[in-house]
Each structure stands twice: as structure tokens, then as C-alpha cells.
Amino acid sequence: MIGVLLLLAGLWALGAAFGTPRPSRLIAMAAVWALAGVGLAALPAGQTLRRILGDDLRVWAAVTILAVLGLGYAWLLTRLKARAMTDQPKTAPSAFTPAELDRYARHILLREIGGPGQKALKNARVLVIGAGGLGSPALLYLAAAGVGCIGIMDADVVDASNLQRQIIHKDKGIGLAKVQSAREAILALNPYVTVRPYQRRFDADTASVLQDYDLVLDGSDNFDTRYLVNKMAAQAGIPVISAAITQWEGQISLYDPAHGTPCYECIFPDRPAPGLVPTCAEAGVAAPLPGVIGAMMAMEAVKHITQAGLTLRGRLLIHDALYAETRVIEITRRSDCPVCGMAH
Numbered sequence: 001m002i003g004v005l006l007l008l009a010g011l012w013a014l015g016a017a018f019g020t021p022r023p024s025r026l027i028a029m030a031a032v033w034a035l036a037g038v039g040l041a042a043l044p045a046g047q048t049l050r051r052i053l054g055d056d057l058r059v060w061a062a063v064t065i066l067a068v069l070g071l072g073y074a075w076l077l078t079r080l081k082a083r084a085m086t087d088q089p090k091t092a093p094s095a096f097t098p099a100e101l102d103r104y105a106r107h108i109l110l111r112e113i114g115g116p117g118q119k120a121l122k123n124a125r126v127l128v129i130g131a132g133g134l135g136s137p138a139l140l141y142l143a144a145a146g147v148g149c150i151g152i153m154d155a156d157v158v159d160a161s162n163l164q165r166q167i168i169h170k171d172k173g174i175g176l177a178k179v180q181s182a183r184e185a186i187l188a189l190n191p192y193v194t195v196r197p198y199q200r201r202f203d204a205d206t207a208s209v210l211q212d213y214d215l216v217l218d219g220s221d222n223f224d225t226r227y228l229v230n231k232m233a234a235q236a237g238i239p240v241i242s243a244a245i246t247q248w249e250g251q252i253s254l255y256d257p258a259h260g261t262p263c264y265e266c267i268f269p270d271r272p273a274p275g276l277v278p279t280c281a282e283a284g285v286a287a288p289l290p291g292v293i294g295a296m297m298a299m300e301a302v303k304h305i306t307q308a309g310l311t312l313r314g315r316l317l318i319h320d321a322l323y324a325e326t327r328v329i330e331i332t333r334r335s336d337c338p339v340c341g342m343a344h
Helices: 002-017 022-042 048-052 057-087 098-103 112-124 135-145 162-165 178-189 207-212 223-236 289-306
Strands: 124-128 149-153 193-197 214-217 240-246 251-253 317-322 325-330
Touching: 022 124, 022 162, 048 214, 112 289, 124 207, 135 149, 135 178, 135 214, 149 178, 149 207, 178 193, 207 223, 214 289, 223 240, 223 251, 240 289, 251 289, 289 317
Parallel strands: 124 149, 124 214, 149 193, 214 240
Antiparallel strands: 240 251, 251 317, 317 325
């Protein structure tokens, strides 16, 4: 029987070499095997040819049954797979166009992001409050990273004094609404994202826009807005990445009280007295500093959306650019916080 099996293997290999279809090769092998069975049944015991064919008809029958069962199982499995593919809903083979795959290739190569993380970025909706020093780099990097929907809220227009640090705006855009200037820059960088401009200040009347977003980046330049963003986002259960800068220093954290972290007001319960904390217009600011902190905001947003690494949730990062020092401190929730406290 070994000789017959070797013959069958040779037929299969020869057919493959000449490109013979698999069904034709199987039919030829089945014919040879059937002839072997007929020979075993017809030839008398002890014949040389019968010994070559295997001599024992029972062994031939057992091998035949096993082969039929194996081929039947393979055929059934193939049919079930084909049926499963037919029953699947007709969806696009990929969430990305070839151009997008090429654009985001360096992200997809990262083990912590990969294809699922990039798809999460594409599906994310992020609102950036303030298109100034912090918002400028944050917006550009969110767009470059492939965040699918980016909202921009700012009531101001581009001024010449902004251009020292607000890199999303251009000289020819002086006098243009910041949200429009930022929108043009974002779409010039990445036409595959959606940009929603809101030329207004964030206040109690406009806070309802938060419901359309999954994450908020607060780059506002005044305490009233920061406290209101924190309060409204906490009530809506939306995490906030909030940052602030002055002169040479900046700070940033991710506030997510819906998932057990402190909120902004837990850490800064009292507003500074008027004039105690000067604005950038009053005290000045180093040009690259908002770029450093704003890029950190975008980085934290990417990590939060893709669930990569360890975010600043429950931690406050403080950066001193003048002395090139950065430190991170743990922050805890206050039970008496009027926004997210246990008694609230």
C-alpha cells in the first residue's frame, strides 16, 4: 500500500506542477485508489501485485473511510466559512482610505496605538476651548494625529501680538476670527478631519456644545472660563485636559471626576485675587512655552483616546522652562468639593 500512496503523492505533485485544478487532481487520485481496491478484491491471495497493493482489503477499506471522512470535513468547513462570509453585512473593508493609511503609518506602527488606536482617533470628537497659545499647537497636533472631529471655541480675532507664540495663525490672517484662521490651518494640514468652529466665548449659554464631544481641551486664558468648563464638563461626565501658562512656567493635568479623579476645583478651590496672577499680556510669556505645554495637551489627548500608556489622570505636571525642570505630583479628590465632592 505504501507504493500506492507514493503514487498518489506523485500524481498530486505532478498535477500541481502543471497547474491542474485541485478537483481534477482529486478525481484522478480517487480513480487510482478505486482501481487499487478493485485489484485487491479481484486478485487471489499471495499474488505479487496484490502484495504491492497492500494485500489486506480491510486496511484499504479503513484508509478509504478515513480519507472520505477527512475530505468531507474539509468540504463542510469550507462551505461554512463561505456561508459566514456571505451572511456578513456589507461593510467597507477598511475605515481608512489608502491615503490615510499612508498618512498615519507611523502611528499604526506603534504597538500602543496600532490600527485600533488610530481608528479610535478617527472616531473621536474633541473640543478645544481657546485657539491661542495653548490651543494652537494642540489643534495642529490633534489634526496631524487624525482626530476625526475637532471643535474650536474662541471669540477673539487674530492680532499681531498673537503671532509671537500662537503658531496656528499667520500674518495675513490678522483681523480674521481665530476659529476661522485655525480651521484653515487645520484643513491645510489634514483635509481628512472635520472642523467645527464656534466664534463665541464659553459661558453658561454655550456650554451645551459639550454634549457633542468626548473630550475637552481647555486652553483658555482666564479663571472664570476654567472654572466654568470644569463645572459643566464634570456635570456632563466629560474628561477635561486643562493647562495654563505664565512667563516661563506651565502646568497640565487630566481631570476626570466621573472616573474617580479630582476635578480642577478640587486642586484649585479658590480663585486668585484680581491682579495676583498677571495675564500673558501683563507679564509676558516665552514664545516656545505654550508650544511645549500645548503639545503635551495633544499628547495626553492621544493617550487618553487610544488608552496608551499612563496619562496625567490624577497627576499634575509642572514645567519650569527657565530652569529646564519638570515635576509631576499626585493630586487627590476633595470630598467637600462643590463640583465633584461626595457631598455634592
